[in-house]
Amino acid sequence: MKKRLGLILLSVVLTLSLAVPTAFAAPYWKTSADYNETSAPYDSFTYYSEIAETLREIDTTSNRVQVEVIGQSAAGHDLFLVIVSDPSAGGRLGRYQAFRNTMLKDPEKAHEMMEKGNADFKVPIFINASIHGNEQTGTDAALRMLKTLAYEDTEEVQKILENTIVLINICQNPDGRIANTRSNSVGTDVNRDFITQSQPESRITVEQIVRWNPMIFLDLHGFVNPMLIEPCTPPHNPNYEYDLYIKWALDQAEAMGEAVRENTPYNYQIPYRDSSAGWDDYPPIFTPMYSMYHGAYGHTLETPSRSEGGVDAHYHAIMAAATFAAENKMEMFHDQIEIYKRGITSYFQDEKGFPEAYIIPVDKENQMDPVQAARVVDFLLFNDIEIKEARRPFTADGVEYPAGTYVVMMNQPKRGLANTILWEGEDISYDISSMYDISGWNIPETWGINRVAVTSEFDAQLTDVDKAGYPKGTIPAQAEYYVIPNNTNNAIKAVNRLLDLDLPVGMVTGELEGFGVGAFLVPAKGNNQIMGALAKEYSLEIGGVSEIDVEVKELRKPKIAVHTPWDAEFVLENMGFDVEYLSETSIRNNIQDYDVLVNYYNRTNPTTRNAVRDFVSGGGGYVGLGANSIAMASGTGLLDISYNSGGSNDNGIIRVINDPDALVTANYPVEGFGFVYRPGWITHVGEGVSIAATIIDSTDFFMAGHWRTRKDAQGSPVIVYGDHGDGKAVVFGTEPVFRAHPEGFFRSVANAIFYTLN
Ligand SMILES: [Zn+2]
Numbered sequence: 001m002k003k004r005l006g007l008i009l010l011s012v013v014l015t016l017s018l019a020v021p022t023a024f025a026a027p028y029w030k031t032s033a034d035y036n037e038t039s040a041p042y043d044s045f046t047y048y049s050e051i052a053e054t055l056r057e058i059d060t061t062s063n064r065v066q067v068e069v070i071g072q073s074a075a076g077h078d079l080f081l082v083i084v085s086d087p088s089a090g091g092r093l094g095r096y097q098a099f100r101n102t103m104l105k106d107p108e109k110a111h112e113m114m115e116k117g118n119a120d121f122k123v124p125i126f127i128n129a130s131i132h133g134n135e136q137t138g139t140d141a142a143l144r145m146l147k148t149l150a151y152e153d154t155e156e157v158q159k160i161l162e163n164t165i166v167l168i169n170i171c172q173n174p175d176g177r178i179a180n181t182r183s184n185s186v187g188t189d190v191n192r193d194f195i196t197q198s199q200p201e202s203r204i205t206v207e208q209i210v211r212w213n214p215m216i217f218l219d220l221h222g223f224v225n226p227m228l229i230e231p232c233t234p235p236h237n238p239n240y241e242y243d244l245y246i247k248w249a250l251d252q253a254e255a256m257g258e259a260v261r262e263n264t265p266y267n268y269q270i271p272y273r274d275s276s277a278g279w280d281d282y283p284p285i286f287t288p289m290y291s292m293y294h295g296a297y298g299h300t301l302e303t304p305s306r307s308e309g310g311v312d313a314h315y316h317a318i319m320a321a322a323t324f325a326a327e328n329k330m331e332m333f334h335d336q337i338e339i340y341k342r343g344i345t346s347y348f349q350d351e352k353g354f355p356e357a358y359i360i361p362v363d364k365e366n367q368m369d370p371v372q373a374a375r376v377v378d379f380l381l382f383n384d385i386e387i388k389e390a391r392r393p394f395t396a397d398g399v400e401y402p403a404g405t406y407v408v409m410m411n412q413p414k415r416g417l418a419n420t421i422l423w424e425g426e427d428i429s430y431d432i433s434s435m436y437d438i439s440g441w442n443i444p445e446t447w448g449i450n451r452v453a454v455t456s457e458f459d460a461q462l463t464d465v466d467k468a469g470y471p472k473g474t475i476p477a478q479a480e481y482y483v484i485p486n487n488t489n490n491a492i493k494a495v496n497r498l499l500d501l502d503l504p505v506g507m508v509t510g511e512l513e514g515f516g517v518g519a520f521l522v523p524a525k526g527n528n529q530i531m532g533a534l535a536k537e538y539s540l541e542i543g544g545v546s547e548i549d550v551e552v553k554e555l556r557k558p559k560i561a562v563h564t565p566w567d568a569e570f571v572l573e574n575m576g577f578d579v580e581y582l583s584e585t586s587i588r589n590n591i592q593d594y595d596v597l598v599n600y601y602n603r604t605n606p607t608t609r610n611a612v613r614d615f616v617s618g619g620g621g622y623v624g625l626g627a628n629s630i631a632m633a634s635g636t637g638l639l640d641i642s643y644n645s646g647g648s649n650d651n652g653i654i655r656v657i658n659d660p661d662a663l664v665t666a667n668y669p670v671e672g673f674g675f676v677y678r679p680g681w682i683t684h685v686g687e688g689v690s691i692a693a694t695i696i697d698s699t700d701f702f703m704a705g706h707w708r709t710r711k712d713a714q715g716s717p718v719i720v721y722g723d724h725g726d727g728k729a730v731v732f733g734t735e736p737v738f739r740a741h742p743e744g745f746f747r748s749v750a751n752a753i754f755y756t757l758n
Helices: 001-021 046-062 087-105 108-114 137-151 153-164 176-180 200-212 242-265 287-291 308-327 329-344 369-382 415-422 442-449 490-499 527-536 564-574 584-593 607-615 627-636 743-757
Strands: 063-071 078-084 123-129 165-168 216-222 228-230 297-304 356-361 387-389 394-398 399-401 408-410 452-454 462-465 481-484 504-510 520-523 543-545 551-555 561-564 578-581 596-599 623-627 641-645 651-658 671-677 681-686 691-693 701-705 717-724 725-734
Touching: 046 078, 046 137, 046 176, 063 137, 063 200, 063 561, 078 137, 078 200, 087 108, 087 165, 087 329, 108 329, 123 137, 123 200, 123 287, 123 308, 123 329, 137 153, 137 165, 137 216, 137 297, 137 308, 153 165, 153 308, 165 200, 165 308, 200 369, 216 287, 216 308, 228 242, 228 308, 228 527, 242 297, 242 308, 242 329, 287 297, 297 308, 329 415, 356 369, 369 387, 369 408, 369 415, 369 442, 369 490, 369 743, 408 462, 415 442, 442 671, 442 743, 481 490, 481 681, 490 504, 490 520, 490 527, 490 743, 520 651, 561 564, 561 584, 564 578, 564 743, 584 607, 596 607, 596 743, 607 623, 607 627, 607 717, 607 725, 623 743, 627 641, 627 681, 627 725, 651 717, 671 691, 671 743, 681 691, 717 743, 725 743
Parallel strands: 123 165, 123 216, 216 297, 561 578, 561 596, 596 623, 623 725
Antiparallel strands: 063 078, 078 165, 228 297, 356 408, 356 452, 387 408, 387 462, 394 399, 481 520, 481 543, 504 520, 504 551, 641 681, 651 671, 651 691, 651 701, 681 717, 691 717, 717 725
């Protein structure tokens, strides 16, 4: 429903903004029409449509303020960064940034410069306001702070301006502010997206964090009473330099809390100090936790209420944090630089469990998906991780790698972030009774690439990389049929493009020599130009055959109905599928108009179940994602299966055995992985049901995450499929599209759709 609403609002915005004349020359000063915004929850509430105008006024009347548009939200609304500093600093921003460059490249020198008084710097404080759109107070408190710093001359203001640069992301989630939703217009909780970065809002903020390396990062939320101010309860992620963080973060939190107590009727709590569990900083999905890997003292602030008082509490807290930073600037900044120094000097490397380096192979021998490997390299670079490329072949830990192999040396300033992205994660099931959110996100395993952790020193000729090299797309000079190997998400995108053009595309359901099961076939005659273009665009190494002696299924563009959270729709649309969200009522009335239903829920209403059963037995496809969808398939009788499921918050990375002959798991490695969240598994496989993936029958099947009762699932099938009447069904006990994160599994959902398509 949220998604529908977002789309309707967007179209209203577009229509109205066309009708309104541009009032100011500069592009971002455009006055926006009223977006059918919800009524103000408190007096000082600022509508999104008023923000540009408000910032313009401040920018033109205060010489301490600069405003930038740093990007657009999913629905196309501007995000603003406000830079506040004393007027003399305006011209020196370049010099400050040069010093910040020194601090990353040569932290020892940066320390020396500071000690000798040779460094000209102010410390950046980043205020991230209202990432959850219905937690409105953050933006209003940030605007109030901005006005104070822009116009007042109190001792406090002077102190802040003299010592800091205040950076304010004034409305981190415009779509959510406009529609009064937690998420953006896509439906994404942006404050769960920082290790995935699927949304523009998170990517924009990552860019600013990388640009400024803020010393303080404050993320303004609501609503918890007494006001909640981080640092967090355990477990703390071992990839942090937590000792350096907590040395200042606790005192800073207390300074914020005391300011709230003195100036408002509210009290405060600090999870680290006042609780033993339940509010952890373990996963890097949250904005402040992510910022900590860039050296920030990161805090989430949960103001007590959606009211003027809630704005007050945020305001006094962030002013106190800025004052605290100004007063302790030298020591705090020294310790921030110490984080980078530890990284570069490999301080405590073994004790931290960091390897010497991570290797990301790109050659066929060592890499299952070279396109995805390039994508991970670009992701690392975007996140300010240093990457090298081997000029010549080299050997590491006894394995030989060719020239062109990527190497992530771990002696680098942001090694903690590099490790968080590239490690194998940890099984923390018994470290703590329960977790606030996910506990495993392993990018190599979930994004579908091979990476190798090298533990001993090695010799290699390495050069810096600033951009990943994608495989050069090729097509064979001669063939009767072109073959698109089914081994990367881009293959699916190319196939959907071909189907959009109404070109004949087949899917091999048996094994095609050299390409395995699931490869896509296109007649070569007359198609060499389009295939050459697609090969280039999607970095595909397209093959060729002169004859086909296996069964081929003819494909057409499926009309897909989704009954899922936002992620399935987002992922499938990104792969080029035509997708529509159907409510439960629409399923009852209209499911017959579609080819495939992708379902996440267990609907028990008999009318709904009958509609789904009739749909599949009449030839429709059912693709179920997650434990609830298995319950639905079982309860509806689509598949003769019994099942079991884990707890609602059990999650992590599992090891599975894939059947390489099954279409769903075509071209996945036999020893593969899955991501689970509230895991589902099959306890009885009945007549006509086949298994595509099975959880390995070993106690160590659980690689990373939090799942105590997992023993029950060991050795059980986790992806199964079969016929029902004239239709077909596939169910995943895993979560192959969870929050658009596990990219390596997206292709299996596409395969399931093609498998069930009649
Ligand atoms: Zn929130």
